[in-house]
Amino acid sequence: MAPPEKTKTVKLERYGSYLRPGGSGRLAPAASKLLFRATLLALFLLLLFFTLPHPILSRSPSFSSRRSLLFSALYGGGWEAAIRRSAEPPRGGGLSVLVTGAAGFIGTHCSLALKERGDGVVGLDNFNAYYATSLKRRRAALLSARGVFVAEGDLNDGALLAALFRAFPFTHVLHLAAQAGVRYAMRSPQSYVHSNVAGFVSLLEAAAKRADPPPAVVWASSSSVYGLNEGRPFSEAHRTDRPASLYAATKKAGEEIAHVYNHIYGLSLTGLRFFTVYGPWGRPDMAYFSFTRDILAGKHITVFEAAGGGEVARDFTFIGDVVEGCLAALDTAERSTGAGGGGAKSGPAQLRVYNLGNTSPVPVTKLVAILESLLGVKAKKRVVRMPANGDVFFTHANVSLARRELGYRPATSLAAGLRKFVDWYVDYYGVRLPATAAAARPSLAKTKRAGGGGGGAAEDAAESSLSVSA
Numbered sequence: 498m499a500p501p502e503k504t505k506t507v508k509l510e511r512y513g514s515y516l517r518p519g520g521s522g523r524l525a526p527a528a529s530k531l532l533f534r535a536t537l538l539a540l541f542l543l544l545l546f547f548t549l550p551h552p553i554l555s556r557s558p559s560f561s562s563r564r565s566l567l568f569s570a571l572y573g574g575g576w577e578a579a580i581r582r583s584a585e586p587p588r589g590g591g592l593s594v595l596v597t598g599a600a601g602f603i604g605t606h607c608s609l610a611l612k613e614r615g616d617g618v619v620g621l622d623n624f625n626a627y628y629a630t631s632l633k634r635r636r637a638a639l640l641s642a643r644g645v646f647v648a649e650g651d652l653n654d655g656a657l658l659a660a661l662f663r664a665f666p667f668t669h670v671l672h673l674a675a676q677a678g679v680r681y682a683m684r685s686p687q688s689y690v691h692s693n694v695a696g697f698v699s700l701l702e703a704a705a706k707r708a709d710p711p712p713a714v715v716w717a718s719s720s721s722v723y724g725l726n727e728g729r730p731f732s733e734a735h736r737t738d739r740p741a742s743l744y745a746a747t748k749k750a751g752e753e754i755a756h757v758y759n760h761i762y763g764l765s766l767t768g769l770r771f772f773t774v775y776g777p778w779g780r781p782d783m784a785y786f787s788f789t790r791d792i793l794a795g796k797h798i799t800v801f802e803a804a805g806g807g808e809v810a811r812d813f814t815f816i817g818d819v820v821e822g823c824l825a826a827l828d829t830a831e832r833s834t835g836a837g838g839g840g841a842k843s844g845p846a847q848l849r850v851y852n853l854g855n856t857s858p859v860p861v862t863k864l865v866a867i868l869e870s871l872l873g874v875k876a877k878k879r880v881v882r883m884p885a886n887g888d889v890f891f892t893h894a895n896v897s898l899a900r901r902e903l904g905y906r907p908a909t910s911l912a913a914g915l916r917k918f919v920d921w922y923v924d925y926y927g928v929r930l931p932a933t934a935a936a937a938r939p940s941l942a943k944t945k946r947a948g949g950g951g952g953g954a955a956e957d958a959a960e961s962s963l964s965v966s967a
């Protein structure tokens with residue numbers, strides 16, 4: 498007697514035989530068993546389609562957008578419908594803006610401000626783990642609560658970008674997605690090339706060739722492009738060909754890449770050179786944020802000084818002021834002149850670059866002193882000579898051009914802006930400050946919450962912080 502058949506193939510053949518016309522009386526249960534298994538297999542394949550990246554499927558939206566597609570198909574509306582709903586400006590004549598890096602610090606603030614004034618907004622973010630993704634998720638939840646749909650995916654996913662531009666004719670792109678941080682570039686150089694160079698090219702390719710008509714693009718450059726420039730305050734007319742860090746070099750490369758896409762495809766492009774932007778919902782890797790965390794934890798902070806004990810200073814710029822600059826750049830951006838699909842441009846398109854700084858540099862030691870007073874805790878400082886890490890000693894923005902052409906007027910002192918940041922921080926993380934902090938923060942009485950780890954009230958505090966424009 499032959500041994501029992503064990504392989505799946507053989508088993509399937511056997512089940513198939515039950516389905517032949519004129520089979521035995523066991524046909525019905527066998528058929529339903531087969532149907533059940535086939536359904537399971539189909540469901541499994543569908544799950545694979547929606548959740549795994551697959552080269553054969555490169556023309557369909559990416560892994561994460563296919564997952565979004567699945568979710569929206571399950572929960573109603575469809576991925577494209579969700580994009581359209583979010584992108585459609587509720588006010589007549591409003592913009593429809595694709596915000597890249599929407600779950601980032603500046604991206605969240607700008608998205609909320611655009612939505613609040615009646616523009617349509619769709620976000621794109623890859624939620625990478627450069628810093629706590631929980632913070633990015635909380636920002637995205639805030640956006641979602643205000644009706645801003647955030648697609649999850651990477652700038653380098655051309656199929657995803659094409660799907661976004663196919664879903665809605667965005668009038669503008671506010672491109673804020675980037676690998677940020679000056680010193681981290683020494684540890685992870687490739688991530689800067691991936692996001693700030695390859696990712697930017699991918700976005701501009703899609704904007705020029707997949708969008709019809711092509712949108713105007715406003716994007717985040719950086720004060721770091723001034724590098725070893727010696728002219729002060731930094732003006733757009735100064736040299737930017739001596740970057741001090743790879744971060745700066747990728748941002749400078751972005752400015753040159755912008756020139757190319759403006760020249761060939763007639764894309765309207767505006768670069769904004771941000772100067773050390775800080776505020777509520779900020780980036781934990783930045784000094785004001787990590788100093789706050791470490792001072793409260795009683796840990797040492799390292800403060801850099803220049804050669805010979807010279808002060809290191811930054812033109813710290815409050816997020817509310819920067820948001821106003823970003824929105825003004827969008828409002829004054831002219832249309833791209835290229836035909837959709839990468840067709841020839843009808844004439845020269847706008848190409849601009851602006852400093853968005855605060856115009857008053859403050860030494861880092863002074864930043865620490867303000868935090869000490871706001872937190873009511875003395876910092877344990879370790880002052881060291883600045884290592885060769887890509888940092889520069891000093892930044893100072895001349896914003897005459899932005900003032901003239903965008904109406905940009907930064908109005909927030911470092912002390913006032915940090916007070917708003919600390920208000921948000923204690924609420925978000927549920928920190929109880931010593932009584933000595935109250936004197937420097939009259940607002941403390943309003944926002945006081947003990948213990949806890951940042952519960953639901955964090956969003957409420959953020960709402961008040963976000964609605965305060967400078």
Ligand SMILES: O=C(O)[C@H]1O[C@H](OP(=O)(O)OP(=O)(O)OC[C@H]2O[C@@H](n3ccc(=O)[nH]c3=O)[C@H](O)[C@@H]2O)[C@H](O)[C@@H](O)[C@H]1O
Binds near residue numbers: 719772783801810811
């Ligand atoms: O304008 C920009 O284009 C950049 O701004 C920001 O870079 P930076 O100006 O370097 O900000 P940030 O790290 O907060 O350091 C602030 C100061 O603290 C000093 N610093 C820093 C760390 C430390 O441990 N000790 C210290 O003294 C440090 O030497 C510096 O003087 C963004 O991170 C960057 O993404 C980019 O947008």
